[in-house]
Amino acid sequence: MTLLDTINSPKDLRKLDRKQLHELAGEIRHRIIEVVSRIGGHFGGNLGIVELTLALHYVFNTPRDQIVFDTGHQSYPHKLITGRRDTFDTIRMHGGISGFCKREESEYDVFNAGHASTSISAALGIAVARDIKDENYRVVAIIGDGALSGGLALEGLNQAGHLKRKLMIILNDNDMSISTNVGAMSGYLNGIIKGQAYNQAKDLAKGMMDRIPLVGGKLHGMASDMEQLFKHMIVPGTLFEELGFKYIGPYDGHDLDFLIDLFEKNKDYNGPLLVHVITKKGKGYTPAENRPIWSHGVSPFDIDSGDVVKSTKSSPPSYTAVFSETLIELAKRDPKIVAITAAMPDGTGLDKFGKALPERMFDVGIAEEHAVTFCGGMATQGMKPIAAIYSTFLQRAFDQVFHDVAIMDLPVVFALDRGGIAGADGPTHHGIYDMAYLRIFPNMICMAPKDENELRHMLKTSFETGHPTSLRYPRGNGFGVAMDAELQSLPVGKGEVMREGEAGVIFAIGNEVWPAVQAAEILAKEGVEVAVVNARFIKPLDDELITRYCRPFARVITVEEGSLAGGFGSAIMERVQQLGIRDIQFHRIGIPDEYVHHGAQDVLRAQYDLDANGIAKRVREFLRSGSKTEELDPEVRAMIARGATEGEIAQFIFRNVPEEELRKLPGSDRVDEVVYGLRRTATK
Ligand SMILES: Cc1ncc(C[n+]2csc(CCOP(=O)(O)OP(=O)(O)O)c2C)c(N)n1
Structure with a gap:
């Protein structure tokens, strides 16, 4: 039995002595x-x-005391x-606990x-x-030093320093952010840390100088100039103090005894207090300490x-990799x-771009709003x-897309990785809403x-449209299709017919096209x-294809890995209505x-009928639904059993099934013939 096995809540933790706490940290x-x-x-x-x-x-x-994790x-x-020890090995798995804080999961998670x-605003x-x-x-x-680079954190600091709660x-x-942290704030924090070393070095140097009688005085003068120069390093946290905080630190964030004493002493400080602690990513596990970028989020490893445990089967290239290579090709x-990336050079593949063309790659930190307006300025x-x-992080910059790009019609390209179901990170990370x-x-x-x-x-x-343009693609590997050597320009607003069929038509977008086929x-x-159309564009839509396939009484299915509210399917419905086409189902x-929970992408896609089997099932049900023919099926069977003639059966169907429904059946191009023939017989 380990110590961890005895900790069901922080109450149990508080019964331990310091030595046991160290042991628990190891466990x-x-x-x-x-x-x-x-x-x-x-x-x-x-x-x-x-x-x-x-x-x-x-x-x-x-x-009772509230701890908010950023x-x-x-x-x-x-x-x-905090009570999730026994379910810990289900973390991020479908049906398991979340990889992030969730109020639904525990009273100790105070803010999702x-x-x-x-965290500061919350x-x-x-x-x-x-x-x-x-x-x-x-x-x-x-809050981490990476998250502190985000505008929201600075807005929170601004008000907290003012309110003095x-x-x-x-x-x-x-x-570190996910990659190396960037920006002036990061530089400032580094200055504080280096300032500590500088202080120590300065004291040492001063002691040595005092022992050199002739030159000592002169050297002192130089040191005082340096002191002015490094003022902000020597008085750490000036910036935070000026914002209205009491600043203490920087402290070693791995010295457990020290931290406990520090929090005991300061826990009731009556005002905004900023405690600066220095920690090491990957602490205690050498491979992670040595590879801090790798250690942010990892796949299974030895x-x-x-x-990292490599899969033995070769897989198609990821969308991110194809994006990255193609962008470098185009930029050259x-x-x-x-x-431009907002603190995600690795995740978006721009790290490679940064290596190939460093002067044309900008990591702005966790600052999506700024990233978009910065792009607007450049455009x-x-x-x-x-x-x-x-996709999910661009939500932060909704107003910037509108106000600093779209309204001026500036040709900024938004490359939205992780469009659709993102997987184990769950509801906060799925890229469900961008189309809407x-x-x-x-x-x-x-x-x-x-x-x-x-x-x-x-x-x-997307670089040729002359307008703000979004390009969304999913997380993970492509379909392993053949790659064209030459890059082509696609006609804007034109879709592609993948397949013909008369029972209905599927308009699919993005990575749902092949599953629809x-x-x-x-x-x-x-x-x-059924026919399948690859819409390619969510906007503008292809009126010609819509008019061709959405004829009156047509059965139209739309498939998208995105929110139904306001998304691609909604766009098609709106367009059909605008084009004055009526009687479409x-x-x-x-x-x-x-909200879509966390779990493996394929599991979640199956849950929402977004894989081939799911789409087939839904289309099948839809084509049958509301069908009078279907309802009449038992009676027709009974007639056949009684030995009714074909003519009698046809008359029965015609009397009971509305004409427009007959037109929707496979082979409906012959419905006129059938209908008129039947009408003649039926009215005799
Ligand atoms: C708005 C937003 N943009 C990007 C990310 C992706 N992201 C997750 S963690 C992280 C780095 C956070 O760095 P830091 O706050 O220093 O925490 P650390 O992991 O270093 O402890 C980033 C960029 C995010 N979660 N949210």
Whole structure:
């Protein structure tokens, strides 16, 4: 029995002595390494926050005292000691616990997260509510140096410093975002840390100088000049002090005893307090300490070597990789192309672009809003900026897309990786809404490739539209299709017919096109032929194809890996209505009005009928639904059993099935003939 086995809540933790706490820290690390090496997950940040988490729950009276984790990817130690030890190895798995903080999961998770930089604002809100209600508990926000670069965090600091409420903010500074942290704030924090070393070096130098009688005085003068120069380094935290905080630190965030004493001493400080602690990503596990980027989020790995377990079967290239290579190819030909990422150079593939064309790649930090407006500014000067941002994170910059790009019709390209179901990260990370929230802006062009080959052509096309253009593609590997050597420009607003069929038509977008084609093949084997259209564009839509396939009484199915509300299917319905086409029966397949949980992409796609079998099932049901023929089926069978003639059966069907329904049946081009023939017989 380990110590961890005895910790069912922080109450049990508080019964331990200091020595046992150290032991527990080791066990927690061990557990995280063991589980993440098997199932993957967030890693380095969790190993780096073990002591901090233990000290906080040891000193603060949780859950009454409120601890708000920023982003939440580093909440694994917190989960292990707040009642989720036994379910810990289900983390991020379908039906298992979440990889982030979730109020639905535990009373210790006080605020849901997944997107960065929210903790200060949320904690301040909690503190102000506490004061209004005249209650008395403590509120702590833990924010990383990466998340502190986000505008929202700075807005929170701004108000917290002004309101002067009792609020502790812990800056967990490991000098890393997912990749190396960037920007002036990061430089400032580094200055504080280096300032410490400088202070020590200065004291040492002063002592030495005092022992050199002749030159000592002169050297002192020089040192004082340097002191002026390094003023901000010597007085750490000036910036925070000037914003209205009391600043203390920087401290060693792995010194558990020290942290406990520190929090004990300061837990009731009556005002905004910023505690700066220095931690190391991957702490305690050498392979992760040595590869901090790798250690952010990992796939299963071998504990001894730290090497990621490679799959033996070769897989098609990822969309991200194809995007990255194609963008470099295009940018080498066009010096106006500049690439922007918001703290995700690796995730978006722009790291390679940065290596190939460093002067044309900008990592702006976790600052999607700024990234978009920054692109807008560049576009006014004739540059061709492309912002590579995950679909879900672009939501942060909704107003910037509108106000700083679309309304001026600036040709900024939005490359939206992780469009659709993102997988294990869950509801905060699925890229479900971009089709709905981007197509509403006049001037926007929105497209989604059916596979990795089409992504290449679309990327080329997106720089040629002359308008703000979004290009969304999913997380993961492509379909393994053949890749065209030459990049092509696609006609804007034109779709592609993948397959003909008379029973109905499927309009599919993006990575749902091939599954729709496969679904049509499944149905064809059952004798039902449906057409499939690759829409390519969510906006503008292809009026010609819509008019061709959405004839009166047609059965139209739409498929999208995105929200049904306002998404691609809605766009088709709206267009059909605008074109004045009537009597269409629609069936839309996509994400309904609910949040998609976490889990493997294929599992979630199957859950929402977004794989070939699911689409086939839904189309089959839809084509049969409301069908009078179907309802009459038992009676017709009974007539056949009684030996009724074909003519009698035909008359029976004609009397009971409305003409428009007969027209929708396979072979409906002959319906007129059938109908008139039957009418003559029936009226005799
Ligand atoms: C709005 C937003 N943009 C990007 C991300 C992706 N992301 C997750 S964690 C992270 C880095 C966070 O760095 P930091 O706050 O320093 O925490 P650490 O992991 O270093 O402890 C980023 C960029 C996100 N979660 N939210």
